[in-house]
Amino acid sequence: MNINLTLIGQSIAFAIFVWFCLKFVWPPIIKALEDRKTRIAEGLAAADEGLRAKDKAEEEVEERLKEAREQAKDIIANAKKQGEGVVEEARNEARSESERILKSARAEIDQQIHQAREELRKEVVKIALDGAEQVLMREVDSKAHSDTLEKLASGL
Amino acid sequence: MAAEGTLTSTGYIKHHLQNLTFGMHPENGLSFAHTAEEAKEMGFWAIHVDTMFWSVFLGALFLWLFRKVAKSATSEVPAGFQNFVEVVIEFIDNNCRDTFSAKNNLVAPIALTLFVWVLLMNTMDLVPVDWIPMVASLLGIEYMKVVPTTDPNATFGLSLSVFALMIYYSIKVKGAGGFFGELAFQPFPKWMFPINLFLEGVSLLSKPVSLSLRLFGNLYAGEMIFILIALMYSGGVVLAVGGGILQWAWAVFHLLIVLLQAFIFMILTIVYLDMAHQHH
Numbered sequence: 532m533n534i535n536l537t538l539i540g541q542s543i544a545f546a547i548f549v550w551f552c553l554k555f556v557w558p559p560i561i562k563a564l565e566d567r568k569t570r571i572a573e574g575l576a577a578a579d580e581g582l583r584a585k586d587k588a589e590e591e592v593e594e595r596l597k598e599a600r601e602q603a604k605d606i607i608a609n610a611k612k613q614g615e616g617v618v619e620e621a622r623n624e625a626r627s628e629s630e631r632i633l634k635s636a637r638a639e640i641d642q643q644i645h646q647a648r649e650e651l652r653k654e655v656v657k658i659a660l661d662g663a664e665q666v667l668m669r670e671v672d673s674k675a676h677s678d679t680l681e682k683l684a685s686g687l
Numbered sequence: 688m689a690a691e692g693t694l695t696s697t698g699y700i701k702h703h704l705q706n707l708t709f710g711m712h713p714e715n716g717l718s719f720a721h722t723a724e725e726a727k728e729m730g731f732w733a734i735h736v737d738t739m740f741w742s743v744f745l746g747a748l749f750l751w752l753f754r755k756v757a758k759s760a761t762s763e764v765p766a767g768f769q770n771f772v773e774v775v776i777e778f779i780d781n782n783c784r785d786t787f788s789a790k791n792n793l794v795a796p797i798a799l800t801l802f803v804w805v806l807l808m809n810t811m812d813l814v815p816v817d818w819i820p821m822v823a824s825l826l827g828i829e830y831m832k833v834v835p836t837t838d839p840n841a842t843f844g845l846s847l848s849v850f851a852l853m854i855y856y857s858i859k860v861k862g863a864g865g866f867f868g869e870l871a872f873q874p875f876p877k878w879m880f881p882i883n884l885f886l887e888g889v890s891l892l893s894k895p896v897s898l899s900l901r902l903f904g905n906l907y908a909g910e911m912i913f914i915l916i917a918l919m920y921s922g923g924v925v926l927a928v929g930g931g932i933l934q935w936a937w938a939v940f941h942l943l944i945v946l947l948q949a950f951i952f953m954i955l956t957i958v959y960l961d962m963a964h965q966h967h
Contacts, residue, residue, distance in 0.1 A: 533708075537739060538847070542847060545804075564777065
């Protein structure tokens with residue numbers, strides 16, 4: 532149990548070991564630990580950020596849905612209004628069309644009446660002429676009496 | 688095993704407590720000491736080859752293992768041995784952060800080296816006391832003391848290195864005057880400086896002495912008890928069985944001492960270096 536050179540040998544060995552540890556062992560390991568710590572912290576922060584983004588997105592979705600619902604309501608109301616307008620218009624058109632048809636029919640009827648009367652007049656003139664011929668037993672100069680006849684016919 | 692050939696209890700114990708000493712003997716010249724007396728006659732200029740070998744071997748083992756992890760250390764998920772090394776590093780790092788208040792990048796590596804190295808050297812105490820010396824004697828090596836921390840040279844080597852660092856940082860941080868003032872001008876008023884100097888001087892010098900003697904004493908006593916238990920193996924079947932049980936029990940208890948002393952050595956080193964950095 533003598534104190535001797537071993538003391539100095541141990542001190543030298545200790546110094547070399549500490550130097551080696553300081554240079555090659557401690558820094559890389561502690562750096563890896565620190566890096567991992569940062570990475571974990573970053574990961575947690577990213578997760579928080581993601582959650583917040585999700586909440587925001589959900590809110591936006593809700594808002595959009597509300598907007599869309601309102602728009603749909605508007606569109607439906609407009610369509611209803613427009614539909615009613617179309618029906619009204621169609622009704623008006625139909626009414627005017629029917630009036631037009633009625634009017635034209637009436638005009639045709641009038642025309643036909645007029646035509647029939649004309650024909651009847653001609654017929655009557657002819658009958659009257661025939662009758663007068665037979666009565667006079669001679670030919671009536673239709674030209675000479677046309678004025679009279681005309682007057683007569685228009686009296687019908 | 689003893690040089691005389693007859694195996695007595697005293698001889699056995701003495702043999703186990705003798706380091707393998709190499710040095711300049713006044714009569715035999717440069718040689719290994721064959722007896723304790725020869726080792727003593729070599730004086731200061733001799734070296735304990737077994738202490739040096741085992742401590743350097745264990746220190747290299749520690750650095751090799753940790754260097755292997757350091758080279759492949761990533762911030763990915765750690766696996767296997769890297770986990771263990773990281774636990775040790777974080778343990779040391781936390782202790783340094785808690786105990787050491789100044790900023791010094793050297794303290795943590797010192798603490799790590801001291802803790803793991805001393806722990807490994809202490810752990811050699813758990814190897815049954817006769818195994819390695821027996822193998823060594825078959826190889827022709829007379830003495831083999833395998834626990835470096837039971838050699839005061841080793842523990843003083845460490846504590847005096849720490850002491851040198853304490854002095855260095857005290858002067859570096861506080862200046863030579865500040866350091867002297869700390870020793871001379873407290874705890875009593877300035878005019879009582881001789882008393883102050885004496886008190887502070889003793890307390891300063893007792894730090895490395897207590898640091899090394901604590902470690903040495905604990906391990907030496909533990910080793911001694913292992914040797915005494917080992918003596919029982921030559922005392923018949925009953926004593927041998929009893930010795931086996933006792934050795935196991937003491938080894939379990941000694942595990943605690945092995946770890947605790949390594950921890951105390953480390954933490955006190957940090958504390959002393961912290962004190963060296965602090966202004967009073």
